[in-house]
Amino acid sequence: MQSKKTAFIALMAVVLTVGALWLTNRAVTPKQAAWDDVLAEAKAGGYRIITTEELSARYRKDSGGLLLVDTRQEWEYRTGHIRGAALFPMEPTAWSRWRKAPALETFLGPDKNRTIVFY
C-alpha cells in the first residue's frame, strides 16, 4: 500500500516537473506575430499600440517626457537602438515575465503617469 502511494506521488512529481519546464520555457508570443495577434495581445495586456510614425512625431516634439524601453536582448541593443532608449531585456516566456516584474517596477520609476513606450 505504502509503495503504491509513493509511486503515485513520484509520478505526479515527475509530470509536474516536465509540465513546469515546458510552461516556463515555451514562448508566450507566437514566433511570427500577425497584426491581429499584436492587437489581441495589447488588449489582454491593457496597453495601447503606437506606430513608428506616431512615435517619431512625439519623439521629435518632446523626447524628454518619453521613456523608451528596449525589451530586446543586450546584443541587439548594443548593435543599435533608438537614441535615448533604455535597455530592459525581456524573454517572451512566462517565467521571465514573472521573475522580472519587481525589477521592472524599480526600473520604470515611481511616476505612474509617465508615458512609456516599449519596443
Add this chain to the structure above:
Amino acid sequence: MAVKLGFKNVYRDPYGYPEWQGRGLPIDSAPAGLAQTSEEPKTPGPLSGWAMIWTLLGIFAGGMALNLTPCVYPLIPITVSYFGGQATKEGEGRGTLVVHGLCYMLGLALTNSLLGVVASLTGGLMGGMLQNPIVLMIVAAVLVFFSTSLFGLWEMRLPSGLTQAAVKSYTGYFGSVFMGLTLGVVAAPCIGPFVLGLLTWVAGMGSPWLGFVIFFTLSLGLGLPLFLLAMFSGQLKKLPRSGGWMIWVRMLMGWILVGMAAHFIRPLLPGHGGTILVALVALAAGLHLGWIDKSQANFRAFPWVKGGAGIACLVLAAFLLTSWALQGAGVSWRPYTEETMKEARNLKKPVIIDFYATWCTPCVELDEVTFHDPLVVKQAESDFIMVKVDVTKAGNPLNERLLQEYGIKGVPTIVFLDTDGKERRDLRLVDYLPPDQFLGRMAGIKKNEK
C-alpha cells in the same frame, strides 16, 4: 506587464527598431564590450560563487549523512557518553563538555583537511591532466569502484592493529582530540569509500585551498550531530535504533559516488550522451533507493524519507531529460573543405570556424548552450557558413595545416572570417561564451560587411 504595475500611459511599438532605423531616425549603438573576452580568457576556478556555496552545503549534508552509516551510528552513544564521562570526571559542568566536543571536532577536521590538502597537491602536480580523457576515465572508474563497496559488494578493512590503536581511549582534552583524529580510522569501512571518492575529486581540482575547505566542511558536517548530541545528552534516547535503514544510507552514498563518476565522463561522450547518462543514473538511483531496496526501519518516518529520496532522484532525471528534449535543433556544421570556403566567398557570407575536441569541457558547453540557442541557430542558418574542425586526434595533415595557418594554440578556438576570407582577430574566441554575447560577435562581423 507595466500596466499591472500601475502605469497608465503605456504604449508598444510592435515594429520597433527595424522600422525606426529604416526611416533614418536617430539611433545609437554601443559596440563596446565586444573585445572583453577575446584573447586570453580569465578562467575562474572550477568552483566559484553560488556553485561553491551549493557544493559546500551538499558536502556538509553528506558529512551529516555519514553519521547514519552502520559504522558510525552505533558509535554515537559511546562517544557521547565518553564526553559525559570526561566532563563529570573533572567535576565540571556544561562548559567542559563544550570544550571536549570542540576538541573532538578539531581532531576530526585535522585528519580530514590534511587528507584534502595532500590530495589536491598531488592533483596539482598532474596539472591540466584532468582535460585528458584517460585521467577522466580513471577517476570515474575509481569512483564507481568505491561505490560498489558502499552497495555492500565488498568490505573495506584496515589492518587490525590500526583499529586497535584507534579505539583505545585516552583521557583529558587530548583524548577528545585523539578520538576525533581516529574516527576516520574506525569508521573506514563506511566512510572510507566516500572520503576516498571525494579525495579523487578534490585531487582533480588541484587547488589546495579548495581541498582544505571541502574537507573541513565535511568534518564539520560529520562532527556537528555528535557535538549537538553531546550537548543535549538527554535527547539520546529519542534517536531511532540502529537497523537496516543504515544500509540504505550507505547505498545512498554509493549512488552519490556513481553520480559524480557520471558527471566526470560527461565530456567524453558525444553529443548529449553525457546528459542522458546522468539522467539514467538519477533514474536508476531513484528506483533503487525508493522502491527496489526493501530496507526496513523501526521508526515511522523512514518510508517517507525513502520515498522522498526516490522521488527527488526521479524528478532530477525528468528535469534533465525534459530540458534536453526541449532544446531545439543545433547549428548545422560543415567540415572544412576548400569548396566550402569558396562557396562562402561566392555567397559573400562570413565564416565561423570552431576548433574543438571532444574532451574539452568549454567546447562541449559552447556546443550544448550557445550553438543550440534558437537565435544563434537562426542567424547561423541565414547569414553564416558554420565550419567545425575536430582536433581531438592529432596527425590529420589538413587539420595540422589549419592549426598552423590560423595559429591555434588550444581548444576551444573560434575563428571569425569576413566575406573576403580574412580573419577578424579582435573577434576570436578561446573560451565559452554565452549565446547573447556570441550573437553580439555575429552582429559585429555582419555590420562591417554592410
